[in-house]
Each structure stands twice: as structure tokens, then as C-alpha cells.
Amino acid sequence: MSDIEDEAADRFDGLAGDFAALGRASTAKLVADVLRRRIAEGYFPPGTRLPEDAIGGALGVSRNTLREAFRILTHERLLVHELNRGVFVRLLTVEEVVELYHVRRIIECAVAREVTSPPPDLDALRLEVKAGRAAARRRDWQALGTANIRFHQELAALAGSTRINEIMGGLLAELRLVFHVMADPRRFHEPYLVRNVEILRALERGDGPVAESLLGPYLDDALAQLVQAYGERAHTNRDRTS
Structure with missing residues (x-):
């Protein structure tokens, strides 16, 4: 050799x-x-x-x-x-939750805004709306939250970008940590099912600007609820230690 x-x-x-x-x-x-x-x-x-x-x-x-x-x-x-x-x-801070939603707003609204004609395949979004409705009928609010998260993942996937998919996957995984602070998951998740349907309908029409106009307040409202829940939890913790 x-x-x-x-x-x-x-x-x-x-x-x-x-x-x-x-x-x-x-x-x-x-x-x-x-x-x-x-x-x-x-x-x-x-x-x-x-x-x-x-x-x-x-x-x-x-x-x-x-x-x-x-x-x-x-x-x-x-x-x-x-x-x-x-x-x-991890237990996220309020500041981290605000940043998380800030990034989500940038990505999701930009993806929606770019839709100018009906996307060729919205079946994944439709399936998550269907899954959310089924979870609500079962009163399974954890499953409804999962369907909601997947809806937003599939919305971001309309960009056709592997990198955006990876970023959104990480953001939404962190978001599950945030959801656990909600004392009443039904009150938090259920109203957004209807709003998901409204966004889907706008996308089916190819009306990205309307979908974006629905997404902005949607994310702002969710953030406000979570920030309030964090404040209530902090208040409860202070009462327990006082």
C-alpha cells in the first residue's frame, strides 16, 4: 500500500x-x-x-x-x-413577549400584504380552521390554541420561503410558553377562531391588504391580553409572598 x-x-x-x-x-x-x-x-x-x-x-x-x-x-x-x-x-418576560409579537407582526403582515391574487393552495389554512372548529366543539382549548398557532405558521408559509418558515417555527414555539400564563384559555383562544376565518376569506379573494388590516389589530389584541395576564400573575405572586 x-x-x-x-x-x-x-x-x-x-x-x-x-x-x-x-x-x-x-x-x-x-x-x-x-x-x-x-x-x-x-x-x-x-x-x-x-x-x-x-x-x-x-x-x-x-x-x-x-x-x-x-x-x-x-x-x-x-x-x-x-x-x-x-x-x-423558560419563563418569558413581558419585554420578550412584546418583542415576539413585534417580529410576528412584521413577518405575517408583510406576507399577507404580498397576496394580490388567490394563492393556489390554501388547503393547509382551511384544515387548521377546521381543526380549530372541531377543538372548540370538544371544548378542547389547548387543541384550539394549537390549531391557531398552526394557522399562523401556514399563513407565513405562503411566502414560499424556507427561512421564514424556520423563523416562524421558532417564534411560535416560544409563543406556546407564553400561552401558559392565560388563566382562561377559552376566553383567550376562542374569539380568534372567527378572526382566522375572516383572514382566510380575504386571502381566498386574493385581497392581501384586507388580510393585513385584519392581522394587525388581531396581533395587537392578543398581545394586550397576554401583557395583562402577565401583570395579573405578577400581582398574584406579590400577594402570595407578602
């Missing part, structure tokens, strides 16, 4: 370790998917500490794999690591 072949063989020998790392990364992504879904469903509400031993044991994964999953979700701004305390589900 030539010196060049020997050198190439040495390089390939190192791939065995890389392959093992790929396996861990793939498992970590699956674990992150499980935890992300649990966080979105409210199983781990904001402020909850995620103990490594309990979660790793329940999922049957190593500490290193779990920590990699934690890193993924921390990068997505769903978790936060506190020195000497552990990993917690």
Missing part, C-alpha cells in the same frame, strides 16, 4: 468515531422532539426544572444524549440553563 493510501486509510479510520457521534446526535434530536412536544402541551410548564436523572431514566437515554437534547432546546430558546441549579423551561 502506498504512502498516499496509508494516509487515506488513517483518515477513514477516524470516521468510526464520527459515526457514533451521528448516532448520538440523531437520538438527541428525537429526545428534543419529545421534550418540545411535552413543553408545547403544557406537561412541562414554564419555570419547571427538568431533572436529568428522571428524564434520562424515563426515556432510556444517556446523560450525554439528554444534555445534547437540552442544548438543542436551549438554542431554540425553550430551555434555560441556570448555573448550579439545572435546566428549566
Whole structure:
């Protein structure tokens, strides 16, 4: 075997370790998917500490794999690591909620504004309206909130941009953390189902400016409700500690 072949063989020998790392990364992504879904469903509400031993044991994964999953979700701004305390589900501040809605307004209104003729495929938006109606009939307000979030994800997808889809996915994942502060999820989610239908109808007509004019107040109203809920929670917490 030539010196060049020997050198190439040495390089390939190192791939065995890389392959093992790929396996861990793939498992970590699956674990992150499980935890992300649990966080979105409210199983781990904001402020909850995620103990490594309990979660790793329940999922049957190593500490290193779990920590990699934690890193993924921390990068997505769903978790936060506190020195000497552990990993917690993030609890957003009012300022972060305001910023979140500011970015949503920029993206969603811009996407709606660009619609000048009926988009070729609005089936995904229609499906989320249908899912929202079904959830409301079941009085499943968590599912209604999920349908509402997916409606906005599909609205942003009308831009046909992978990057916008990724940004909106991250924003809406954070938004699920915010929704958990609402003491009455029905009062928060149900009125927006009707407004989703109005936006859909405008898009079906190809009337982007009308859809944008509906979206602006829609997002402003939702933000005002959330800010009020944050204020009420802070007031309650002060009463408990006084």
C-alpha cells in the first residue's frame, strides 16, 4: 500500500468515531422532539426544572444524549440553563413577549400584504380552521390554541420561503410558553377562531391588504391580553409572598 493510501486509510479510520457521534446526535434530536412536544402541551410548564436523572431514566437515554437534547432546546430558546441549579423551561418576560409579537407582526403582515391574487393552495389554512372548529366543539382549548398557532405558521408559509418558515417555527414555539400564563384559555383562544376565518376569506379573494388590516389589530389584541395576564400573575405572586 502506498504512502498516499496509508494516509487515506488513517483518515477513514477516524470516521468510526464520527459515526457514533451521528448516532448520538440523531437520538438527541428525537429526545428534543419529545421534550418540545411535552413543553408545547403544557406537561412541562414554564419555570419547571427538568431533572436529568428522571428524564434520562424515563426515556432510556444517556446523560450525554439528554444534555445534547437540552442544548438543542436551549438554542431554540425553550430551555434555560441556570448555573448550579439545572435546566428549566423558560419563563418569558413581558419585554420578550412584546418583542415576539413585534417580529410576528412584521413577518405575517408583510406576507399577507404580498397576496394580490388567490394563492393556489390554501388547503393547509382551511384544515387548521377546521381543526380549530372541531377543538372548540370538544371544548378542547389547548387543541384550539394549537390549531391557531398552526394557522399562523401556514399563513407565513405562503411566502414560499424556507427561512421564514424556520423563523416562524421558532417564534411560535416560544409563543406556546407564553400561552401558559392565560388563566382562561377559552376566553383567550376562542374569539380568534372567527378572526382566522375572516383572514382566510380575504386571502381566498386574493385581497392581501384586507388580510393585513385584519392581522394587525388581531396581533395587537392578543398581545394586550397576554401583557395583562402577565401583570395579573405578577400581582398574584406579590400577594402570595407578602
